[in-house]
Amino acid sequence: MDYLELVLETRDSAGITRLRLEGLEHEEVRERVLRHLNYVFSSERFVDVSISARDEESEVVREFRKLTRGRAFSRVMEFINYLYGVEEPEAALRQEAEDWVEKHVSSGMTQKEKLLLLLKHHHRGKWVRSQELRDEYEALFGEKIKLSSISTYLARFHEAGILERRGSRAQWEYRLPAGNISNLPKEK
Numbered sequence: 650m651d652y653l654e655l656v657l658e659t660r661d662s663a664g665i666t667r668l669r670l671e672g673l674e675h676e677e678v679r680e681r682v683l684r685h686l687n688y689v690f691s692s693e694r695f696v697d698v699s700i701s702a703r704d705e706e707s708e709v710v711r712e713f714r715k716l717t718r719g720r721a722f723s724r725v726m727e728f729i730n731y732l733y734g735v736e737e738p739e740a741a742l743r744q745e746a747e748d749w750v751e752k753h754v755s756s757g758m759t760q761k762e763k764l765l766l767l768l769k770h771h772h773r774g775k776w777v778r779s780q781e782l783r784d785e786y787e788a789l790f791g792e793k794i795k796l797s798s799i800s801t802y803l804a805r806f807h808e809a810g811i812l813e814r815r816g817s818r819a820q821w822e823y824r825l826p827a828g829n830i831s832n833l834p835k836e837k
Contacts, residue, residue, distance in 0.1 A: 653704050653732065657682055657725065659689045660697040675733040682725060690718040694775050700725055702732050718771070719788045760794055761802050768812070774827030778820065779803055 655678060657668040668685045670678055689696055698721050701710040709732075713724050729735075758766070767786060768777075779799045786794050803823050806812040812823045 653702060655682075655729070655732075656699075656701045657685060658699040658701075659685070660699075661689060661693040661695075663692075675729070675735060678729055678733075679726070682729065683722070686718070686721055686725065690721070690771075694718075694772060694777065694781075696721060698725060700728055702728075717785060717788075719785070760798060761805075763790055764794075764799065764802050765806065765811075768806075768823075768825045773825050776815070776822040776824045778822055 653672065655668075655670045657670075659666050666685075666689060668681065670681060673681075695715045695717060697712075697714050698716055699710065699712045701708060703709075711724070711728055713721070716724065764782065764786060767782065767789065771785070772782075779796060782803075783794055783796050783799050786799070800821075803812060803814075803821070807814045807823065812825055814821055814823050816822045
């Protein structure tokens with residue numbers, strides 16, 4: 650491909666952000682797109698994503714609604730890899746998840762500790778349900794966790810004063826306050 654213009658548009662609670670890239674090689678595009686998505690998801694749980702590509706002859710547009718961090722990486726990188734003819738569409742997503750887990754997670758951590766880490770780094774100040782956390786936990790850490798375990802851990806965090814809770818028993822939502830997380834009590 651001689652020339653390619655890409656426009657990545659993300660819509661979140663803060664508004665619309667656009668990243669426009671022209672005439673770059675695959676690796677440079679990948680790096681800038683992943684940096685952009687990391688920035689957007691540093692404060693958001695769900696984001697609408699639109700990505701368009703144009704060359705001398707055609708234009709292709711893909712739109713995705715309410716993507717989580719992992720799905721956004723996957724969908725956008727699949728599209729970019731397709732455009733550039735790269736064979737491994739999932740490699741970038743796997744590498745991003747592995748890098749995050751390696752950086753933040755000790756192999757000796759319990760499920761409860763991993764869940765608290767996930768809340769601290771991805772859901773501070775945001776309301777979240779146990780079902781959403783289970784899906785994200787399993788995608789991020791690559792291991793299964795029972796919904797009942799997540800519900801129990803969330804209830805214990807709430808009882809310890811770590812999390813706020815709202816809703817009814819059938820649909821509890823939890824939130825880690827947006828304040829200073831370094832002063833949170835240590836979990837036993």
